Amino acid sequence: MKYLSASGLSFVPGRFFLFAAMSSSIASASPSGSASFPAAADTTFTAWVGTYTKGTSRGIYRVAFDAAAGRFGAPELAAELPSPSFLALRPAPGVGSRLAPALYVVSESTATVTALALSSSGAATGSAASLALLNSAPTRGAGPCDVAVDATGRTLAVANYSGGSLIAWRLADDGSIERETAFFQHTHASHGHPRRQDKPHVHGVTFSPDNRLLLVPDLGADRVYVFRHDAASSSLVPHETAPWIDFPPGSGPRHAVFSPDARHVCVINEMGNTVSVFACDAAAGTFAPVADVPTLPAGFAGESTTAELAFSPDGLRLYASNRGHDSIAIFARDPATGRLTPAGHVSAGGRGPRHFTLAPDGRWLIAANQGTGNLSALRITPDGGLAPAATDAGATLPLDAAVCVKFR
Template structure:
């Protein structure tokens, strides 16, 4: 509303389809994340239960959502248009390359990142899947958050259990990821993290240790170095930067 109040809902879309193999976490559709992207023309919904990212056309004037169809008959016959992950991946969140050509989907249940390319037909094809964990790690882990650096050169993903941020370099032409490093978050259960708009700092929110740890980002390598600043916050789970006036 003009005065900031919320009006009646303008759209109601119900996820449907076959669920993934994880009977404890994928017993039903589970819409876990939503974001408007592609110049506000489309809305993306990561459904952890369906192992898919559903794509809807968005009317910014009316607020309506319409299942997106492939742009041409040559595209895969999916309705609605979606990006499908490996069975059991459990898509939690997603992030986009600055130019919109690639989508990076975090699989919570398999601790993975799946890279999708947006092709000329309007469909998403799988380019790569890569683990967020070190080789040989056998402990409990749930991937939590994912973000692309404002430069488009690096991708970050957090691990709850290993308690780290995985850093990857991005190939700008192909969209593929190359592992760079794991950096411990200085606490337990990094459920979320955020990169400041300037791309200089990453703030990791450790839910179970009740702290937010600040890291300096190396713009050349993507590396993270603790600044020494730690803010005590009860059970931090999300963080956003408010744009300056």
């Protein structure tokens, strides 16, 4: 059954284009432990930026980023729709694949997920490709806040924050949302915080590198739920022996990320201002705790909550954002044990870094600062550290309520 076309989504002639990003394969770590970068044939990449639309922003914006100069182009409205707060791209199809490129967007205010087609024409040459509405589906829960596509490009998963639920669909060849395959309503709340944890708040969806598991952090439950994922049917079932991982009361697990070597998983705890590290056996679906490390510097006494985390391409560094301290925390990772060693903090280049991502060449960290309404570019140094964001014109990009940035 096909879902109806999205409501509240405008397609303005002349505005719906995509400049394809020429991404390169990621090189492995150098023997010295310094970051090693891929050679990029093209240093201009295109980012999609999600925003909240209560102010001047109107939807999803397309932004060109010149990685050679560390400069942003002017933002262009790509899709006008209400509060597209998180985005996910279908993995790039291989040669001969029947799967069409697509972008998926959750809108918190309408509790919908929308599928947008990216035409493949021009994708190999960097010329403009068209964007077209496919369809949308209700998420069956209020406040959808995260969306992910599995490695096969066939399963779509969404976390409903206010509704406290998880939902998944099967995707068609053309990228449209085909049919619902799973829905789970969470009921447990930890009550570690009297206001923020009085009910479940599902906050993230992360597929494992082998595509067998889906991790679902629930901020209100102080748990990360573990689901078995069947890529052939896009079905999800709770793990039979370890259906969840418990966290200390008041932690507020928000997002999870696997290390590039798939040996460890890190969970960022929004309220606890920590990163929890686990050694993982994805085949067995087991997670052994390694350590919890603070994201804030010693002595900081202000209000702050965490938001996003990501590994460097070589897996030797982990980055995490702090909202309040308004910084990116840097950690060195021991690949053998997974232990994280604090390696400093760098200003996020704005207030409230809700999300960040690494540019396709691995040389830049791009932060979406919700509080100040801007994108900032932090250069990744050869040792995996971060150089402070420049503040001159072009090095930072004003964009009201920018909350998510994704590169193709």
